[in-house]
Amino acid sequence: MRADARKNYNRLLAVARDVVTEHGGDASLRDIARRAGVGFTTLLRHFPTREGLFEALLRTDLDALTQRAGELETSNPPDEALVSWFREMVAFVQSYGGVVALMASAHEDPDSPLYATCAAVHSAGARLLLRAQTEGTARADMDGGDLFALVSALGWLVGQPSFAPRANHLSHLITSAILINRSGSDVQKQRAESDR
Template identity: 55%
Template structure:
């Protein structure tokens, strides 16, 4: 990619992140192009579909979450590692308002531009969950798909104006339901 095209790409992506954070995943691509001060054709040249734009926004975050999970895999406390990663993952999904439905749909649709990013992120969380389960620190009747669904549910709560103020409390309730005290049977 030429230097000017790369600069345009990054600029549009940064503006899109701000617009989607403010307006949600259904934000108009026309609004994004106006705020980025580029033509709509420029936006479509870089991101031919809304899903391609969401994929670009999420891919970087999911790559960071995957790298973060790899670091957390060696943490002393598998329970604290899982809880930390879960909190960070929910925050990413919450920050880009309205992407939860796209994430949940993409995990089941191999042809989706978001599929690979979602699968990679779910696998990272699954590894942390399995480690916590092996240490007796997490309930054993859930798997990575359940964990991904809980991330989606917790992110959705943050998107609901009437529930947003309770989302941290509800995160704690869910985290406590996933994690167990040593020796606790679930």
Template identity: 60%
Template structure:
């Protein structure tokens, strides 16, 4: 990629990241182009579809989550590794309102631009879950797909104005239900 094209690409991604954080996964692509001070054609040259733009936005974060899971596999106790990764995964998905539905759909759609990244991150979480299960730290009747669904549910719950303030408490309840020997933290008054 030429230097000027790379600069435009990076600038579009930076602007798109902010617009998607503000407006969610259905953010206006016209707003992205306008705020980036480029024509809509320039945006579409770099990102021919909304999904291609979202995949580019999410790829780095999903790759980081995959790498984090690998590091946690060897550096932390199985239950602590799983909870740490889950907390960070929920935080990541909450950064982009509405993205969880697209990520869940991408798991079953090999043609989706998000498919490979979502499958890879689900596999990383599954490895952490399997390790915790093998050590008797996590219940055995949950799999990686269900774990991924719980991340989506927790992210959605955190986005709801009426219960968002209880997101941390709800996270503790869910992790206590996944893990076999973990107590939830004392409830804070809200």
């Protein structure tokens, strides 16, 4: 890709991130092109379909979340790593209202361009969960699929205006249900962090 084309591509993704955060899955492609300072045909040259743009946008962020899971896995105790990653995933899902369905369907469709990316982030979360289960700090009766479902559901829920003010509280409730054998001071510390 030529340098100017790469610049336009990166600019379109950066602007799309902002517009989709503001307007969700109904974001206007024309608005994205206008804000990026390029013509609509330039946007279509890079992203021929709305789904193609969302897939590129999601892939970038999901790859970063997969990498983040690896960092947490090597630098934090299992329960803290799991909770941190869970919260970051919920924030991601919440910030892209309306595209959760795309991510969820890609996770089940091997022909989707997002399948490998979704499978990687799913696997990263499952590894964090298994690590915490092995340490005895996460309940043993759940798996990576359950974790992925909880992230998706909570991310969607706190993206709704009536639940948004309760996002930290709801996240604390869910992570408290996932984790076991935590001392009272650990629970208080987690609650204080979620209230920030």
